[in-house]
Amino acid sequence: MQMRKMTFIAGFLAALYGAAAVTAGDTPGVAPVARPTQDATPAKSQAQDAAKDAAQAVNAPDKDATKDAAQAVNAPEPGSPGDTLTREDKRMAYLVYKLLDKNGKIKGANLKRGAKLFYQNCRPCHGEDGMRVNVNPSGRPIYIGQRAREDMPTFWYQMNFGDEDRNMEAYYDEITLDEMKDIAGYAQTLP
Numbered sequence: 001m002q003m004r005k006m007t008f009i010a011g012f013l014a015a016l017y018g019a020a021a022v023t024a025g026d027t028p029g030v031a032p033v034a035r036p037t038q039d040a041t042p043a044k045s046q047a048q049d050a051a052k053d054a055a056q057a058v059n060a061p062d063k064d065a066t067k068d069a070a071q072a073v074n075a076p077e078p079g080s081p082g083d084t085l086t087r088e089d090k091r092m093a094y095l096v097y098k099l100l101d102k103n104g105k106i107k108g109a110n111l112k113r114g115a116k117l118f119y120q121n122c123r124p125c126h127g128e129d130g131m132r133v134n135v136n137p138s139g140r141p142i143y144i145g146q147r148a149r150e151d152m153p154t155f156w157y158q159m160n161f162g163d164e165d166r167n168m169e170a171y172y173d174e175i176t177l178d179e180m181k182d183i184a185g186y187a188q189t190l191p
Contacts, residue, residue: 109185130190145190
């Protein structure tokens with residue numbers, strides 16, 4: 001179920017924004033992608049193939065979705081007047097396209113540094129083991145370790161942009177992307 005959810009998110013983002021558009025921009029460490037010219041027939045064919053792959057990734061071989069995805073591959077340059085991607089879109093796409101492995105685990109996290117950063121930034125509210133705050137107060141108890149393992153997109157979003165309903169502050173501007181990756185990787189090891 002979890003892998004299907006991540007596949008859907010990845011396919012949805014690819015279909016909506018185009019893989020080339022979401023991996024560039026204000027996300028550190030990601031280089032802008034060269035865009036094909038209008039009269040480059042092979043590039044147009046590649047864009048159509050990418051659109052078909054995106055539609056298949058979400059199990060929706062819908063012709064309209066394929067057409068929309070093909071247009072999204074030729075999305076406007078990041079930062080241009082036509083660029084409508086929000087910083088949230090870019091950061092979430094970075095998670096899906098660059099940080100998660102096929103099992104939903106964070107790739108390349110330094111767990112030792114993640115533990116240190118967790119104790120500095122997260123422990124005051126979440127406790128030593130991350131089990132002080134139930135992040136699912138309306139249902140069965142879920143703590144940040146379980147949330148990080150089973151629903152990394154939600155965990156990542158809340159860590160980056162906060163959650164007013166749960167009094168979680170946003171850390172997008174305070175913790176670097178590499179530090180967030182390490183904290184997320186460490187959080188997946190908590191109970």
